[in-house]
Each structure stands twice: as structure tokens, then as C-alpha cells.
Amino acid sequence: MQIFNTIAETQNYLKAQQKAGKTIGFVPTMGALHTGHISLIESSKKENAITVCSIFVNPTQFNNPEDLKKYPRTLETDCEMLAKAGCDVVFAPSAEEMYPSLPKLKFDFGTLETVMEGKFRPGHFNGVGIVVSKLFNIVKPEKAYFGLKDLQQVAVIRQMVNDLSFDLEIIPCPTLREADGLAMSSRNTRLSAETRALAPHIYQLLTLAKEQLQSGASAAETQAFATDYFRNYPAFELEYLEIANFDTLEPVTQADTAGKTAICIAAFLGGVRLIDNIVF
Amino acid sequence: MQIFNTIAETQNYLKAQQKAGKTIGFVPTMGALHTGHISLIESSKKENAITVCSIFVNPTQFNNPEDLKKYPRTLETDCEMLAKAGCDVVFAPSAEEMYPSLPKLKFDFGTLETVMEGKFRPGHFNGVGIVVSKLFNIVKPEKAYFGLKDLQQVAVIRQMVNDLSFDLEIIPCPTLREADGLAMSSRNTRLSAETRALAPHIYQLLTLAKEQLQSGASAAETQAFATDYFRNYPAFELEYLEIANFDTLEPVTQADTAGKTAICIAAFLGGVRLIDNIVF
Numbered sequence: 001m002q003i004f005n006t007i008a009e010t011q012n013y014l015k016a017q018q019k020a021g022k023t024i025g026f027v028p029t030m031g032a033l034h035t036g037h038i039s040l041i042e043s044s045k046k047e048n049a050i051t052v053c054s055i056f057v058n059p060t061q062f063n064n065p066e067d068l069k070k071y072p073r074t075l076e077t078d079c080e081m082l083a084k085a086g087c088d089v090v091f092a093p094s095a096e097e098m099y100p101s102l103p104k105l106k107f108d109f110g111t112l113e114t115v116m117e118g119k120f121r122p123g124h125f126n127g128v129g130i131v132v133s134k135l136f137n138i139v140k141p142e143k144a145y146f147g148l149k150d151l152q153q154v155a156v157i158r159q160m161v162n163d164l165s166f167d168l169e170i171i172p173c174p175t176l177r178e179a180d181g182l183a184m185s186s187r188n189t190r191l192s193a194e195t196r197a198l199a200p201h202i203y204q205l206l207t208l209a210k211e212q213l214q215s216g217a218s219a220a221e222t223q224a225f226a227t228d229y230f231r232n233y234p235a236f237e238l239e240y241l242e243i244a245n246f247d248t249l250e251p252v253t254q255a256d257t258a259g260k261t262a263i264c265i266a267a268f269l270g271g272v273r274l275i276d277n278i279v280f
Numbered sequence: 281m282q283i284f285n286t287i288a289e290t291q292n293y294l295k296a297q298q299k300a301g302k303t304i305g306f307v308p309t310m311g312a313l314h315t316g317h318i319s320l321i322e323s324s325k326k327e328n329a330i331t332v333c334s335i336f337v338n339p340t341q342f343n344n345p346e347d348l349k350k351y352p353r354t355l356e357t358d359c360e361m362l363a364k365a366g367c368d369v370v371f372a373p374s375a376e377e378m379y380p381s382l383p384k385l386k387f388d389f390g391t392l393e394t395v396m397e398g399k400f401r402p403g404h405f406n407g408v409g410i411v412v413s414k415l416f417n418i419v420k421p422e423k424a425y426f427g428l429k430d431l432q433q434v435a436v437i438r439q440m441v442n443d444l445s446f447d448l449e450i451i452p453c454p455t456l457r458e459a460d461g462l463a464m465s466s467r468n469t470r471l472s473a474e475t476r477a478l479a480p481h482i483y484q485l486l487t488l489a490k491e492q493l494q495s496g497a498s499a500a501e502t503q504a505f506a507t508d509y510f511r512n513y514p515a516f517e518l519e520y521l522e523i524a525n526f527d528t529l530e531p532v533t534q535a536d537t538a539g540k541t542a543i544c545i546a547a548f549l550g551g552v553r554l555i556d557n558i559v560f
Contacts, residue, residue: 106390
């Protein structure tokens with residue numbers, strides 16, 4: 001497995017591979033890898049000759065400096081996991097390598113970023129859009145793999161790929177869960193034993209909310225139910241629970257009978273911000 | 281010379297060329313070609329194995345629907361000129377091909393677009409940025425050629441290439457002028473015999489303004505001089521004359537002694553909007 005820290009080395013290596021006719025699959029990450037990330041690597045390996053994983057904790061997508069500071073960084077074990085999974089190339093640049101100067105260009109995704117994560121993390125999707133554009137232009141993959149745990153991120157990046165005519169395919173991959181239902185996330189490592197034991201309530205609530213909506217409850221009723229649910233677990237601070245159209249992420253008042261419905265949640269638990277979603 | 285109307289055909293052809301190790305030079309245009317455009321084609325031919333010219337009157341960069349409607353469209357003679365100049369590929373898509381749906385993503389270039397063209401053509405550089413990104417992602421050139429007549433456009437695109445890590449080089453090329461000094465422009469064809477005879481005053485004024493600044497006049501004095509100058513030629517409606525730092529395009533109060541100074545002008549003449557600049 002090749003490990004590169006500079007754009008030039010990465011591009012030199014990958015250009016030679018592409019000239020040799022090899023297809024490139026790409027898994028962009030912020031490191032602190034878990035089984036969920038590795039499943040993306042495995043999907044890429046099945047469909048491409050070369051699999052590239054980037055590890056970069058992108059400062060411009062954090063609206064909260066404390067969250068950025070506390071984001072887990074485990075490069076050595078990440079590389080061990082990637083090597084074991086058969087990843088071919090790791091691109092792990094410094095912030096200075098990615099941003100020799102701060103970008104002047106800002107991305108605005110319109111309605112896609114005035115809801116949920118966009119609403120509660122102002123500037124987040126600008127940071128995501130710019131860094132993913134940079135990574136796409138550096139790696140030039142045929143396919144790029146993203147986990148559906150970040151449902152809104154997948155929607156934003158898909159929109160960006162269409163709007164800018166990026167010549168690649170976005171492959172959304174299912175959320176992986178622990179045995180007790182907790183969505184795998186790098187942030188889970190920041191949970192204490194106590195909060196970790198409570199964390200599965202997020203997915204339990206999503207499952208109950210889905211049942212309610214399927215039984216005809218309105219979005220407002222389901223949201224009230226969620227607020228009630230967390231009254232029993234005061235360690236949680238619910239940020240939002242939104243019921244939305246799966247494609248546009250715009251709020252719906254009832255479960256969508258024509259298309260898919262997404263229930264998306266963000267909650268703080270012991271100071272750690274967790275998100276999850278369920279689609280039906 | 282190959283002429284393609286679809287993204288798929290263009291990409292198929294160019295990918296085969298790139299696999300064969302050929303470098304691609306790219307000249308994006310809105311058609312209505314003149315000698316200035318052809319000089320960009322010639323520059324590209326010197327430095328690349330394959331030269332691609334796009335012809336697309338991009339609706340999203342026109343803030344004025346009348347200007348869009350009146351923008352000259354001369355595809356047939358454009359293609360004749362390009363064939364004669366030795367251009368290899370023309371990409372001439374329809375608006376529907378480029379925008380199957382309207383982009384949701386918007387670009388904001390910050391201070392670069394609150395001055396001059398950005399100030400007087402709101403949304404213009406968003407339209408330019410999105411379409412040029414699309415074209416770069418479709419053509420994937422090693423080098424792209426832009427005329428310095430659109431000085432602010434060159435600055436915006438250079439910023440975008442840096443900010444999004446596009447893997448290509450922007451080559452700015454000098455403004456070509458008619459014998460009487462008028463900067464070559466597709467819009468010149470819309471001038472009447474009478475206004476065409478007046479049009480060289482734009483460059484004459486720029487030359488005089490440069491002399492004033494070099495003799496120590498302030499930017500404000502030079503701007504007052506410009507307003508006075510056009511009092512003698514009421515056919516002109518001066519939109520702006522700005523004295524700016526060449527790199528940042530931010531206004532300066534005096535000619536820059538450390539770096540380069542740009543004088544940029546936009547004026548309406550008989551309903552036709554003309555721009556020009558001089559750098560020293």
C-alpha cells in the first residue's frame with residue numbers, strides 16, 4: 001500500500017495507473033476508521049482496479065472549533081486497517097498541503113443546506129463541497145463511495161457532481177451498525193461507558209418513529225413523540241428530528257407514499273454530536 | 281476537425297486521445313469568433329497535441345436577458361475559422377445538454393465579485409464559474425487559454441482553479457486590438473458604422489488615464505478625468521472606470537509602485553456594452 005502526503009506524489013502515481021488503463025475507486029474519509037469505512041473500501045475493491053482512501057480532517061467543514069479539536073486522529077491504526085483491507089493508496093495530506101491559502105470561493109447549495117445539518121452547522125456543506133471537489137480533482141476517480149449515515153452529505157455531493165459535471169459516479173453505501181443498533185461513527189470512540197450504553201436509543205427511536213409514521217402519524221406528531229421519548233433519557237439533547245423526502249430532503253408532513261421517506265436525527269450525548277437516519 | 285454536440289461524444293473522443301498520451305489544450309468561447317479567439321487557438325496548438333474549442337453561449341452568466349438574446353451566434357463561420365486555424369475538436373452543446381436541470385449550487389467569489397463586472401452584473405461570475413467548471417470536467421485539459429480582455433474573469437477562474445485544485449494550468453493571453461486600438465470583441469459586430477467609429481475612444485481614454493496615473497494623478501482624479509472625457513462623446517454611457525491592483529482587483533488610490541496596476545472600464549455605446557483594460 002502506498003501512503004502519500006502530497007498532492008504531487010498522489011497525482012504522479014495515479015496518473016501512471018490510469019495511463020495503464022486501471023480504474024480508480026475513491027473513499028474520502030476523515031480517518032478514525034471503523035468497520036463502516038472498511039465496507040466502503042471493500043465495495044470499491046470489487047468494482048475498481050485501484051482503491052484510494054483519503055484521510056483528512058478537513059478544518060473548513062467544522063463550524064465548532066472544539067469539535068474539530070476533539071475529532072479523533074488515529075492515522076497509524078487507520079493505515080493498518082486499510083492495508084489489511086487491501087486498499088492500494090492512502091492520501092493523507094496536511095491542512096497546509098490542501099489549503100496553501102484559504103479558499104475565497106464559497107459554495108451555496110440553496111435549500112439543500114438550509115435544513116438539518118446545514119441549518120445547525122452553518123458553512124458545513126460549503127466546507128464539504130470545496131474539499132470533496134479538491135479531492136475529486138486530485139484523485140480523478142471513476143467511482144466514489146459515501147456512507148448513507150451522512151444522508152444529507154450524499155445528497156449535497158450528488159447535486160454538486162451533477163451541477164459541475166464531474167465525470168464520476170457516486171456510490172451510496174448502507175450504514176453499518178453495531179449489534180445493538182448504534183450507527184458506526186468515528187465519534188462513537190468519544191463516548192464514555194455510560195453514554196455508550198445509552199447511545200442505541202437513537203436508532204431505537206428512529207425505528208419507533210418509522211412505525212408511527214407507517215401507522216399514519218403526522219410528522220409533527222412523530223416529532224412530539226421523539227421529544228417525549230428523550231424526556232426519559234435526559235443525557236440526550238435532541239438537536240433535530242426531521243421527516244423529509246429522501247431525494248430533496250425537504251420536510252414532509254406525512255410519510256411519503258409515492259417515494260421514499262427519510263427520518264434524520266441529530267442529538268448530543270455527553271457532549272458528543274451523533275447523527276443517524278432511517279429510510280423507508 | 282471533429283464537431284460534437286454532446287458531452288458523451290466529446291468525452292469518448294478525448295479519453296481515447298488522452299489514453300494515447302496526447303495533451304489537451306482548451307479554449308472555452310461563446311462563439312462569434314474573431315482574431316482574438318483564433319490567437320488563443322494558435323497558442324494552444326503550439327503547446328498541446330490536441331486543441332479543443334467549446335462554443336456555448338452560457339445563459340446563466342447573463343444577468344440581462346436582452347444581452348443574451350442579442351449575443352451574436354455564428355456557429356457555421358466559427359467552425360470554418362476554427363478548421364482553418366487547425367483546431368482539432370469543437371464542442372458545441374445545447375443549453376439542455378449542459379443544463380438538464382438548473383444548478384442548485386451557487387458560487388460566491390467574495391471580494392473578487394463585488395467590484396467591476398461582479399458589481400454591475402450580479403450573478404455573472406457564478407454563471408461563469410459553474411460553466412467553466414463543467415467544461416473543465418468534460419474536456420479535462422492540461423492547459424486552458426483565456427483572453428486578458430476579460431481581466432476579472434481570468435482572476436476569478438484562476439482563484440477557482442486554486443480553490444478547487446483543478447489539475448490544469450490557466451494561460452492568460454494578451455488582448456488583440458483592431459488597428460485603431462479597439463479591443464476585439466464579439467460584441468463589436470453589434471456596433472453601427474457610427475458607433476464603431478467612436479468605439480476607439482475607450483482605448484484612447486485608457487491610454488490617457490494610464491499617462492495621468494504615471495504622472496502622479498490619484499485614482500479619483502483619473503476617474504474625474506474619464507467622466508469629463510466622455511462629456512465630449514455623449515454616445516457613451518460610462519458604467520465604471522476602476523483603478524485596481526492587478527492581482528486582487530481591489531481598488532487602489534494611486535498607481536501601484538510595487539506591483540502592477542490595472543485600469544478597467546465598462547461603457548455602453550449605442551446599447552452595446554463594451555469592456556477593456558490596460559495593465560502597467
